[in-house]
Amino acid sequence: MNNSCRGCGAKFQTFDPNSEGYIKVENREKSTLCERCFKIRNYGEYQKITKKNEDFFNILKKINETKDLVLLVVDVFNINKNLKDICSYLKNNDIIVILNKRDVLPLSVKNTNLLAYVDSMGINYVDKIVISTNKNFNFDSLMHMIDSHQKTKNVYVVGYTNVGKSSMINKIIYNYSDSNLDVTTSILPSTTLSNVNVEVNDGLTLIDTPGILDDGNIMNYLEPNDLKKVLPRDEIRTIVYQIRTKQSIFVEDLLRVDAEMYNNLTFYFSNRLNIERTFNKTDKLSKLKKYDLIVFENQDIVINGLGFINVTHSGKITIYTLPDVEVFTRKALI
Ligand SMILES: Nc1nc2c(ncn2[C@@H]2O[C@H](COP(=O)(O)OP(=O)(O)O)[C@@H](O)[C@H]2O)c(=O)[nH]1
Ligand SMILES: [Mg+2]
Numbered sequence: 001m002n003n004s005c006r007g008c009g010a011k012f013q014t015f016d017p018n019s020e021g022y023i024k025v026e027n028r029e030k031s032t033l034c035e036r037c038f039k040i041r042n043y044g045e046y047q048k049i050t051k052k053n054e055d056f057f058n059i060l061k062k063i064n065e066t067k068d069l070v071l072l073v074v075d076v077f078n079i080n081k082n083l084k085d086i087c088s089y090l091k092n093n094d095i096i097v098i099l100n101k102r103d104v105l106p107l108s109v110k111n112t113n114l115l116a117y118v119d120s121m122g123i124n125y126v127d128k129i130v131i132s133t134n135k136n137f138n139f140d141s142l143m144h145m146i147d148s149h150q151k152t153k154n155v156y157v158v159g160y161t162n163v164g165k166s167s168m169i170n171k172i173i174y175n176y177s178d179s180n181l182d183v184t185t186s187i188l189p190s191t192t193l194s195n196v197n198v199e200v201n202d203g204l205t206l207i208d209t210p211g212i213l214d215d216g217n218i219m220n221y222l223e224p225n226d227l228k229k230v231l232p233r234d235e236i237r238t239i240v241y242q243i244r245t246k247q248s249i250f251v252e253d254l255l256r257v258d259a260e261m262y263n264n265l266t267f268y269f270s271n272r273l274n275i276e277r278t279f280n281k282t283d284k285l286s287k288l289k290k291y292d293l294i295v296f297e298n299q300d301i302v303i304n305g306l307g308f309i310n311v312t313h314s315g316k317i318t319i320y321t322l323p324d325v326e327v328f329t330r331k332a333l334i
Pocket of ligand 1: 083101102103104131132133134160162164166168184185186187190191192211232234257286
């Protein structure tokens with residue numbers, strides 16, 4: 001009998017249905033999954049659990065006590081600003097940076113450009129690779145890379161929540177192992193609750209971790225139905241606006257962008273989000289949190305978790321979005 005759920009890593013308990021690891025007494029003997037994992041997998045029903053990041057930093061400290069290889073998984077559509085901070089906990093470990101979700105960026109984007117961006121993140125890494133879990137892209141190369149850098153059997157998988165850590169592990173099991181034990185994945189942050197060891201073969205055990213929650217990510221503030229719209233599932237069709245006069249562009253009720261100078265804005269957002277522009281003065285969404293940004297030539301404005309806007313020329317751009325969502329500029333990704 002297992003003590004913890006093989007889907008999310010939570011310790012089993014039989015007394016509180018609303019806390020992690022709950023399993024009915026009658027299922028305790030026969031099931032290896034907690035109720036929550038069972039419901040996510042069978043009914044697509046989500047029960048949101050919020051983890052404290054403190055737990056995650058303790059996991060990182062434990063990893064740092066080993067010499068094990070670390071796979072740092074990054075969502076290429078939403079590259080987090082603070083990856084350097086995660087890595088600062090892992091001074092003793094070799095790190096491979098994995099840019100996942102390649103499929104959502106346009107095919108025309110060169111992987112070499114995406115990889116070049118990794119250098120600007122300030123991380124000490126031993127290797128880097130672009131993959132797509134959904135499209136099963138580059139997994140043979142990834143396996144070779146892991147093989148050539150791993151020092152012990154254990155390899156940790158870390159990163160922010162929702163970047164696809166658990167999905168990547170499942171794909172590796174599916175491709176390279178006889179095992180049919182998969183870990184739980186979902187569109188909600190904090191699906192994985194504790195470390196889960198997954199033995200791929202005699203020489204490799206992948207250790208899935210809960211992942212760090214990003215307070216500035218819009219995903220934390222949306223209901224599952226909106227989440228489904230915001231998370232891109234297919235290749236993004238970019239939308240380019242040539243700005244010649246004062247105008248506003250709206251992404252549903254989530255974002256307003258005001259621009260007034262000679263400029264070109266390219267929107268990288270999920271295809272399921274409705275984007276509209278107006279040339280008329282309007283108050284719509286002007287009550288949301290306002291950011292007055294000075295943007296330089298060929299920079300991106302990132303609205304954490306929602307998408308990004310590439311700006312061709314320098315100028316002033318005003319952004320309105322939900323209160324706790326982080327907005328920042330960066331050197332253009334593409
Ligand atoms: N488009 C796309 N979505 C992905 C990819 N990998 C994972 N996802 C989705 O990202 C969400 C989070 O995945 P999950 O594995 O639970 O992330 P984790 O929190 O890092 O373990 C799920 O909705 C996955 O289907 C990918 O390569 N492409
Ligand atoms: Mg996970």
